[in-house]
Amino acid sequence: MRGWGWHAITLWTLLVYGFMFLPVGVVVLLSFNASQFGSFPMTGLSGRWFVELWNNDAIMRAFRTSLILGLLTAVISTTLGVLASLALVRYRVPGRNLISTLLIAPILVPEVVLAVALLLFLNFLGLPKSFPLLLAGHVIFTLPFVVLVVQARLVSIKRDVEEAALSLGASPVQTFFEVTLPLMMPAVAAGALFAFTISFDDITGTLFWKPGGVETVPTQIFSMLRNSISPEINALGTVMIVFTVGLPLLGAAVARRLAQRGGG
Amino acid sequence: MSVEAREARQPWILLSPALTALVLLLFVPLLFIVVYSFWLRSAAGADQAGFYLDNWREALGDAFYRDILLGTLRIAAITTLVCALMGYPAAYFIARSKGNKVLLLLLLMLPFWISYIIRTMSWINILGTSGALNSVLLSLGIVSEPLRMLYNETTVILGLVHFLLPFMVLNVYVSLDGIDTNLEDAANSLGATRWQAFTQVTLPLSLPGLAAGGLLCFVLGAGTYITPLVLGGPRDAMFANLVYEAIITQLNWPLGSALSLMLLAVLGVLVAIYNRYLGMAQLAKGLG
Numbered sequence: 001m002r003g004w005g006w007h008a009i010t011l012w013t014l015l016v017y018g019f020m021f022l023p024v025g026v027v028v029l030l031s032f033n034a035s036q037f038g039s040f041p042m043t044g045l046s047g048r049w050f051v052e053l054w055n056n057d058a059i060m061r062a063f064r065t066s067l068i069l070g071l072l073t074a075v076i077s078t079t080l081g082v083l084a085s086l087a088l089v090r091y092r093v094p095g096r097n098l099i100s101t102l103l104i105a106p107i108l109v110p111e112v113v114l115a116v117a118l119l120l121f122l123n124f125l126g127l128p129k130s131f132p133l134l135l136a137g138h139v140i141f142t143l144p145f146v147v148l149v150v151q152a153r154l155v156s157i158k159r160d161v162e163e164a165a166l167s168l169g170a171s172p173v174q175t176f177f178e179v180t181l182p183l184m185m186p187a188v189a190a191g192a193l194f195a196f197t198i199s200f201d202d203i204t205g206t207l208f209w210k211p212g213g214v215e216t217v218p219t220q221i222f223s224m225l226r227n228s229i230s231p232e233i234n235a236l237g238t239v240m241i242v243f244t245v246g247l248p249l250l251g252a253a254v255a256r257r258l259a260q261r262g263g264g
Numbered sequence: 265m266s267v268e269a270r271e272a273r274q275p276w277i278l279l280s281p282a283l284t285a286l287v288l289l290l291f292v293p294l295l296f297i298v299v300y301s302f303w304l305r306s307a308a309g310a311d312q313a314g315f316y317l318d319n320w321r322e323a324l325g326d327a328f329y330r331d332i333l334l335g336t337l338r339i340a341a342i343t344t345l346v347c348a349l350m351g352y353p354a355a356y357f358i359a360r361s362k363g364n365k366v367l368l369l370l371l372l373m374l375p376f377w378i379s380y381i382i383r384t385m386s387w388i389n390i391l392g393t394s395g396a397l398n399s400v401l402l403s404l405g406i407v408s409e410p411l412r413m414l415y416n417e418t419t420v421i422l423g424l425v426h427f428l429l430p431f432m433v434l435n436v437y438v439s440l441d442g443i444d445t446n447l448e449d450a451a452n453s454l455g456a457t458r459w460q461a462f463t464q465v466t467l468p469l470s471l472p473g474l475a476a477g478g479l480l481c482f483v484l485g486a487g488t489y490i491t492p493l494v495l496g497g498p499r500d501a502m503f504a505n506l507v508y509e510a511i512i513t514q515l516n517w518p519l520g521s522a523l524s525l526m527l528l529a530v531l532g533v534l535v536a537i538y539n540r541y542l543g544m545a546q547l548a549k550g551l552g
Contacts, residue, residue, distance in 0.1 A: 005458060013357040016350050016429070020375045023386035023426065026396050030389055039394035080282040087278035091271075101544050103282060106290055108535050109528060110487030112504040114290065116511055116524040120300055121293035140289045143282060201379050203490055208511065218381045225381075225494060229388055237382040244377045 024241060031234035039229065049235035059236060062220035066200050069131075069216060073138040073199040078192040080139070081146030082184070088147075089154045104144040111141060115208035129211040137209045138202065142195040149194050153187035186256075193251040197244055294528075301521035311518055319522040329506065333526065336503040339417065340486035343424040347481045348474060350425070351432035355473075358433075359440035369437060376430035384423050384494045391419060415497040423495040424485045431484070432477035435547075439473020440466070476547045479538050483531050503527050 034044035053059055084103060087093060106114060118137050119129070127133055161183065165175040203218035210219060217240065224233055301319050304312040323329055358368045375383060390396045393410040401407045413419065443466060451461035489504035496502075501509075504527065510520035538547075 003458070009353045009357050012350075013354045016354040016433075017372065019350070020372060020426070020429065023383060023390055024375055024378055026389045027382060027386045037394070039389065039392060040396055040399040080285055083278040084282035087275035091275035091278075093275045093279070097544075099279065099283070101539075102286060104544065104547070105286065108483070108532075109290070109294070110483065110504070110531055112487050112489060112507050113294075113524045113528045116507060116520055117293035117297045118289055119511070120517055120521065121296040124296065124300075136289050139285065143285070147282070197377060201381075203381050204488070207508070218379060221379075221381050221385065222490070222494075225385055229385065229392075233385065234389070237379070237386070240379045240382050244379055245374055248377055 027234050027237040028241065031231065031238040033231060033234070036231065049231045050239070053232055053235045053239065056232065058215070059217075059220055059232070062215040062217045065214060066216040066218075069134060069138060070196040070200040072135055073142055074192040074196040076135070077139045077142040077146050077195040077199075078150075078188060081143055081191055081195075082150055082188055085147055085150040085154055085187075089151055090159075103147045106141045107144045111204040112208075114141060115205040118205075119208050129209060131211070131214065134206065134209045134211075134214075137205045138199045141202070141205060142198045145194045145198060146191040150187045150191040153190060154184065157183045157187075189251060189254060193248055197248060201244065297521040297524060300518055301525055303518045305516050305518045319519045322519060323522040323526055329503075329523070329526075332501060332506060333503050333530070336486050337530070339421060339424070339502060340482045343421050343428060343485045344478050344481040346421065346425050347429050347432040348478060351429055351477065352436055352474065355433045355436035355440055359437055360445070365441075369434075372433055373430055375426075380427060381490065381494075383426055384491055387419060387423055387426070387495055388414060414495065415500075417496070417500050419495040420492050420500050420502075423491045424488065427488075427491065428481040428485055431480045435477030435480065436470060436473045439470040439476075443469045472542055475538065475542055479534065479547070482534065486531055487527065 029042070030039070031049055032045050032047065033040075033042050034046035034048070035042070088096060088100060088103075093099060115137065118140070119133070122133050122136070123129075157180075162175050162179055165179045166172065170178065200216075201218060202216075203222060206216055206219055207222070210216065215223065217236070221233055221236060224230065300311075302315050302317070304314060304316045304318060306312050354372065358365055358372070361368060388395065391413040392398070393412065393414075397413070398407075398410040402410065447465050447469075448461045451465045452458065456464065486502070487504055489502060489508050492500050492502045492505055503523070507520055507523045507527065510516045510523055
């Protein structure tokens, strides 16, 4: 039987969960506060801050920028990452360990340093702070996550299925598009989702790369924080929470369905 | 071309886009800032190319930079330690629970997906003068004036722990989940107490995961500048804040390069030590 030690661990774990969720819960709670200050006490429930948010041009612009940036990052990063993962999982590549380490190097370099290096180098080449610089930066630091996620999923796809297709007369290109790619879809989707979410959430590099006047959602929140926490920020926080939590859950559900269809 | 030669070429075709991007957008830029750190800042117009040691003399010689570097390492170390103390038992609970492990893990990882800036700012809602904690304390009559709890080193560490804890839990969990529970039972049946079985069997076997989580917490913690800006006071700047100041505010790019490289070197030594003893595979396991 499990003794008091286990009870202590259970209690501790509950406290850890509370610690992780408490701040998030408070943001959601305050976003419905009718008070004109973004703080306690709660004076009543209201959805007005979400309406204000919708009517705030700066925030909606930032939202569009983040969305476009995240989507482009996901497409490019996933393409690069899936191709590289295929090479590493499917072929005997000389220097495999070195290549793997190189591919995850952007995680190991502090993001500030990566941001400075990319900014200064591209500026030297005549590409100042701009949307392409921002995109290039986001692709580089999301790439390792895509490679890791996709690689982990790819390993589980058996080569036998492809070999069967080939031996039944399908061409390699046909095999890739009709057998391998459908089987890989959950991995590709997971990678793209990871890249999108990380890009959508980034602020450390973005503050270095974004041109003047362009804001993403996190940098917009950051600049609004300079004054005080307005109720709008809490509402924006709630939207972001729904967005960043809902999307992966949705993605997981879609991936499961794709996997089921692929398997059955 | 023979079939073998084509087989041998194919992976390189697949790898080339990613490797090209990494070389052009990461490795060459890193080499470039090494060169740039020896240039001289000129107040008007372009920085002067050349080989000047001025920036390095300032970055390495000035006690101001050294103190902030040491302070940053201390904050990162405390953060890592707190993450380990909070995260290890939680990861152990999830790994050994009889319930739905995946669900428990997913639940703990949820905040990981929530925007970093939102999670950081949310502590202001809790600890601010009109935050949740002060409201509770005031209404209970425990204090008569709101306490000033924000904008100091403790709140910076608190924010960092909240940000980094999921990394620790995930890495430790992966490690613990891979340990055969029969080993603990075997130790018990051979006369070890539960505590002995844990400290002499399970804990040593889970050290790689603990080290991987620790490395991530330390490196990510030591490289942050947003948390101190949001939750710290004027004197709680961390080393990355100096980099941000030099590059964005003062536009002193040569000095900013030197400071960036200092940070990279210090954290790079840690990563290298880790890689020497444990290898990158463990890290990949926890992230993948």
